[in-house]
Amino acid sequence: MTPLIEFRGVGMRYAPPLRRPVTALDDVWLDVHAGEVLGIAGPNGAGKSTLISILLGYLRPSSGVVAIDGQEPRTYIQRNGIGYLSELIDVDPRWTVREALTRFATLGGVLDAQIPLRSHQLMEKLGLGDLADRKFKHLSKGNKQRLGLAQAMLREERVLILDEPTHGLDPLWLMRFRGIVAELRRPGRAILIASHNLEELERLCDRVAILDRGRVSRVVEVTRVLPQTAESLWRITVARGAEQLAHVFPEAEDLGRGDWAVYAATLDALNAGLAALIARGVLIAGVAPAQSALELEFHDAVTEVA
Ligand SMILES: Nc1ncnc2c1ncn2[C@@H]1O[C@H](COP(=O)(O)OP(=O)(O)OP(=O)(O)O)[C@@H](O)[C@H]1O
Incomplete structure (x- = not known):
C-alpha cells in the first residue's frame, strides 16, 4: 500500500x-x-x-x-x-x-x-x-x-x-x-x-x-503490552504494610507517597512477588511500569548531548 x-x-x-x-x-x-x-x-x-x-x-x-x-x-x-x-x-x-x-x-x-x-x-x-x-x-x-x-x-x-x-x-x-x-x-x-x-x-x-x-x-x-525486558523496573503503590517490602523485594526503593520502585526480571517474577506481599498482609493499591515502554525507547534512542 x-x-x-x-x-x-x-x-x-x-x-x-x-x-x-x-x-x-x-x-x-x-x-x-x-x-x-x-x-x-x-x-x-x-x-x-x-x-x-x-x-x-x-x-x-x-x-x-x-x-x-x-x-x-x-x-x-x-x-x-x-x-x-x-x-x-x-x-x-x-x-x-x-x-x-x-x-x-x-x-x-x-x-x-x-x-x-x-x-x-x-x-x-x-x-x-x-x-x-x-x-x-x-x-x-x-x-x-x-x-x-x-x-x-x-x-x-x-x-x-x-x-x-x-x-x-x-x-x-x-x-x-x-x-x-x-x-x-x-x-x-x-x-x-x-x-x-x-x-x-x-x-x-x-x-x-x-x-x-x-x-x-x-x-x-506502540502496543499496550507491558515491557518484557530482562530487568524491568515497576512502581507499586502500597496502602498498608510497606515494612514487608524488603522481605520480598530486597532492593525496593521508597519513592514517597506510598510508591515503591521494585525490580522484577519477568512478569511471572513480578506476580510471584506481589502474591508473596499479599500473603504477608500487604495491601497493594496499584502496579505500573516505572517507565512506559515508549519512555524506555526514548531514553535509549536519544543520545545525551554533553
Ligand atoms: N529559521 C532557523 N534558522 C536557523 N536555525 C534554525 C531555524 N529553525 C530551526 N533552527 C535550528 O534547527 C534545529 C531544529 O529545530 P526545530 O525547531 O525543528 O526543532 P524542534 O524539535 O521542533 O525543537 P523544540 O522541541 O524545541 O520545538 C535546531 O538546532 C534549531 O536551532
Whole structure:
C-alpha cells in the first residue's frame, strides 16, 4: 500500500546570515499510511518543527523528497487542504470564537451554507458553546487550544497535523482529547501528532518516530503490552504494610507517597512477588511500569548531548 505521506531521504540545512549553518534534518525516511496515527517525539531542537514546516509546504527541503498522496506538499495542500493545529494559535484578539471559526471555515473553503452548523457542532464538541461570543483576547490558554482544535477539524481533510495538541489542556480535556482523536481516526486519513508528552503519544498513536538531532533515531510500534525486558523496573503503590517490602523485594526503593520502585526480571517474577506481599498482609493499591515502554525507547534512542 502506498503511504499517504512520504519522507524520502529528507535533509534540511538552515544557513542564517553571519551564523554557522545548522543541519535540522538529516536523511529522514518516514512513511505515514492512511488510517494511521503517527507520533513525532524528540528533544528540543531535534527537528520536529522543521519536519512539520516542510510537510506544510512552508519550507522546501535542502535535499530529498516529501510527498503527500504522491504530490509535492504545496500542490497537495492547494488542491485538497490539510488540517493543522499549530503549537499556539494566534488570531485577531478582537475576534470572537464564533467569528474566528467562521473566518477559518471560509478560508478553508467550507461552503457558506454549511458554516453555521459546522461551527456550532465543533463549538459544542470542544466545550466552546458558552464562549461563542467571547473575544479571543479573553480566552484562557486551554480555551485557545480548543479553538485551535476546532479550526483544525473544520473540514474532513485526509491529512491532519497536530503540533503539541494537548498544550494548556486541563486534565478533564486531556482525557476528552483522547476520545476526540479516536473519533478523528478514519481508514483514509493520516494523523500526525508532534508532542513532548510521551504518555500522550503512547495512548494516541500507532507508531512514534523518535527524532534525535535531525535523524529518525527509531520508529516505535506502540502496543499496550507491558515491557518484557530482562530487568524491568515497576512502581507499586502500597496502602498498608510497606515494612514487608524488603522481605520480598530486597532492593525496593521508597519513592514517597506510598510508591515503591521494585525490580522484577519477568512478569511471572513480578506476580510471584506481589502474591508473596499479599500473603504477608500487604495491601497493594496499584502496579505500573516505572517507565512506559515508549519512555524506555526514548531514553535509549536519544543520545545525551554533553
Ligand atoms: N529559521 C532557523 N534558522 C536557523 N536555525 C534554525 C531555524 N529553525 C530551526 N533552527 C535550528 O534547527 C534545529 C531544529 O529545530 P526545530 O525547531 O525543528 O526543532 P524542534 O524539535 O521542533 O525543537 P523544540 O522541541 O524545541 O520545538 C535546531 O538546532 C534549531 O536551532
